[in-house]
Amino acid sequence: MESIFIAASPASPEIDFRFDQHTLSIKGESYPENAAAFYGPLIERVRAYLAAHRGAAITVNVSLAYFNSSSTKMLFTFFEALNDAAIHGSQVRLNWYHDEDDDTILEFGQELRDDFGALEFHDHAVSST
Amino acid sequence: MLYQEFNDFFDVARKRHIIFFYVGYFSQHVVAAISETIKARLDTAGAAGPTRRRIFSSFVEMSQNIMHYSSDTLTPPQSDQGQMRRGSFCIGMKDDSFFLLCANPVERASEDRIRSRLEPLHSMTMEEIKSAYKKALRDETPADSKGAGLGFLTMARDASEPLEFEFVHEAHDPDTTVFCIKAII
Numbered sequence: 032m033e034s035i036f037i038a039a040s041p042a043s044p045e046i047d048f049r050f051d052q053h054t055l056s057i058k059g060e061s062y063p064e065n066a067a068a069f070y071g072p073l074i075e076r077v078r079a080y081l082a083a084h085r086g087a088a089i090t091v092n093v094s095l096a097y098f099n100s101s102s103t104k105m106l107f108t109f110f111e112a113l114n115d116a117a118i119h120g121s122q123v124r125l126n127w128y129h130d131e132d133d134d135t136i137l138e139f140g141q142e143l144r145d146d147f148g149a150l151e152f153h154d155h156a157v158s159s160t
Numbered sequence: 161m162l163y164q165e166f167n168d169f170f171d172v173a174r175k176r177h178i179i180f181f182y183v184g185y186f187s188q189h190v191v192a193a194i195s196e197t198i199k200a201r202l203d204t205a206g207a208a209g210p211t212r213r214r215i216f217s218s219f220v221e222m223s224q225n226i227m228h229y230s231s232d233t234l235t236p237p238q239s240d241q242g243q244m245r246r247g248s249f250c251i252g253m254k255d256d257s258f259f260l261l262c263a264n265p266v267e268r269a270s271e272d273r274i275r276s277r278l279e280p281l282h283s284m285t286m287e288e289i290k291s292a293y294k295k296a297l298r299d300e301t302p303a304d305s306k307g308a309g310l311g312f313l314t315m316a317r318d319a320s321e322p323l324e325f326e327f328v329h330e331a332h333d334p335d336t337t338v339f340c341i342k343a344i345i
Contacts, residue, residue: 041192062195062220064188064227065240066307097213099220104308107297132209135217135317142294159209 032080035073043069044095050080056092061106062099070105074112081116089113089121094128094157095136103139110143110150117149124151131156179205181250185234186227187243194223198251207258211345214318215251215258218343221311222262223249228306230264231336240306254344257320263340271327271337273304278325278341281316289316319343 032050039045044059055077063069081089091113098106110125117123127143129136137156144152173181179201182194198219202212226247231237234244247264266274281289293313302309316323321344328338 041195042188062191062224064224064243068241097216097220099217099224099307100310100314101224101307103314104297104301104310130209133213134210135213142297146298 032083035076046073048073048077048080050084053084053087053089054092055089056094058092058094060097061095061102062097063102066099066101066105070102070109074105074109077109078112081112081121084121085116086120087122089116089123090126091123092126092128096130096133098136107143110147114147114149117147122151123149124153126153126155128155128157130159132159177253179251179253181248183248185244185246186223186230186249188227191220191223191227194249195220205253211258214345215260218260218315218318218345219249219251221315222260222341222343223247224307225311226262226264229266229270231267232265258345259342260345261340261342263338265333265336266339268329268335268337271339274325274339275327277312278323281312282322284316286317289313293317315341315343318345320345 034050035046035048037043037046039059042060043063044057044061047054047056047058049055093106095106113123113125125143127140129140137154140152140154143150180194180198182190184190195216198216199212202215207215226249227243227245228240230245230247232246234246235242245264247262249260249262251258251260253259281292284292293310296308296310296313299309301307312323324342326340328340330336330338
């Protein structure tokens with residue numbers, strides 16, 4: 032399956048999905064005009080990848096400095112798809128990077144941990160200085 | 161003389177401790193460009209990290225609301241890509257807090273729906289707002305939303321006081337009403 036790379040823009044994150052290496056990374060800031068249009072096709076590709084690679088050991092790196100409300104909803108759907116795959120035998124490690132004093136992103140990470148128990152959640156608080 | 165014309169105008173903003181204002185059409189490019197400016201401006205205004213993030217978050221939700229829902233639009237009303245819609249936005253300081261204020265026209269027919277979203281938030285505690293946010297995150301997106309139906313809850317969560325809002329009817333325009341919302345951070 033072909034990898035996906037989308038360079039970051041001022042309002043959308045870098046997407047680096049290396050399906051052959053089972054590594055999916057999202058990095059930057061996310062407040063596109065239409066989050067469903069940005070994330071919808073990516074989530075579809077990820078679902079197809081997950082379905083084709085049951086049992087894979089997958090690493091997901093998320094390092095977002097900011098995401099708006101509509102991106103939050105799409106990210107939740109993305110993690111839901113990963114959690115489903117983990118329930119069905121894949122091993123998914125989620126590396127959740129956030130600024131050490133960013134309560135909002137820390138709390139969203141806790142939401143993910145609570146809701147998506149099949150993911151191996153690793154919190155990484157990063158110093159802003 | 162030319163500079164004086166500007167100064168008369170700027171003095172009003174300065175007296176009200178406005179650190180940023182914009183009136184005009186909001187597109188995604190405008191939102192991203194203002195974002196860059198606001199981040200730099202908040203750094204120099206000495207806002208603490210978490211405060212800066214809350215202001216920035218509220219700015220994005222407000223300006224994208226204008227871009228998605230203002231009834232004064234240069235692009236087709238049904239469009240949800242490449243939109244350009246008109247509104248006003250400012251950030252200021254009062255006492256030790258920052259405030260964000262925005263206004264844009266909406267169809268008068270939408271007034272009740274917007275009111276029904278915002279009114280319940282007014283009497284909620286921060287804990288209740290957070291749990292409403294968690295619920296909305298897991299619910300289906302409302303049919304009339306171009307985002308996630310989370311925008312007002314996000315603003316309420318970032319604010320330190322209940323969101324204030326009002327609708328102003330202008331006699332010359334019976335079909336629209338001006339929607340104003342204020343967040344104190």
